[in-house]
Amino acid sequence: MAKVMRLERRRLDVDQLQLGMFVCELDRPWESTDFMFQGFLLDDRATLEAVRECCRHVYVDDFRQVEMPAVTVVSTAQSDLPAVPLRDEIAPAERSHARSAALVEDVFAAVRIGRGIDARACREVVQQSLDSLLRNESALLWLSRIRSVDAYTSQHCLAVSVMAMGFGRHLGLERAALEELGIAGLLHDVGKIGLDQSILNKPGRLEPDEFEHVKSHAQLGYWMLRGSAGMAVAVLDAAHGHHERLDGQGYPQRLDETQISQPTRIISIVDCFDAITSHRVYDAARTVKEAFQILMDLRGSHFDTSLVVRFIEWLGIFPVGTLVELHTGEVALVLEKHPRWQLRPKVVVLLDEQGRRCTPRLIDLAKVSADGLSQPYRITVGLADGERGLSMADPQLQALLASRELLAELEDQPISNDPAQGQR
Structure with a gap:
């Protein structure tokens, strides 16, 4: 009897693809795309x-196809606040961000003189930030990217707080859990205030004893928060355990995966991502793609595998507040992500094809828009903060992003087909 051969690999047009299929080969070289792996499961709508x-x-590859479970939607308090355009959320987000920044400085000052941390004040500013996120996620996300190396710890805490809540919302967590995530992010590194700052901010490689000193911030933070009234268990756990690893090789307690809570796992992922993509005294910012690759390489050992995948799914290949190069050679800043299409955000062009500063010009990649040769605009690569002479700490960029009037003017502009329009 002839043996029946089962096909393992078959060609499909992309409109035939369905969730659960495993893509093993593309119609173009892998390195010319933004996909991180040569073979992946279509496990979410964004990837599809x-x-x-x-x-x-x-x-x-039909052998690697899986049956996808039915999507369940967890009820949250998101619907209490109507979504608003980015330009209308800029001012409220800026006020919320300023209040959060002031609170973090107050918390750090209180810790330095041995006072307790005001848990109620922390919850109030986190609630305001969460309200802003629920109205328009992009506004607060890009504000959290504006930072100075000199104030890295406090600004890092702000960014982790915002991203943790945004990610938690994507996971479908209830509002109370989102608020606890926000507070946990805000305070997860508070123990660093108790360290020798000359060691913490040392530009070069740390000696073994210096590294042990820096590692003590997790235990210090836990003690500080435990001594302050009203701190939720999730907040204490995140400060204590955000450097624990699923394989039991983390610090300070060497917990295993059965002992690390979901909030702590979330904070660990967000903390790592923000650190990698930020400028620090001992390391330059790296690209989002590099950060995602590191998270994927460490999934299962350091980080929760499913949460890493969901985090990348939520943040997108080109997150808000990151620099990108277009196929024309122009450089733009991602202003607002599209709710469905990761590769089609709204961007503001800042450099022309020759790398010169130009009058900011909006391009909505989700709309039909073409260059001077009638080629559709597309992003070719993501850049690290600071590349091409552009940084989120640049006052000109901050003025652009903080100006509600300018954003309104940009959003009202017709989409231009001429990449040279507005050049100086």
């Missing part, structure tokens, strides 16, 4: 749409 945008056909 990204493949459809990039390719005309692909090959799928």
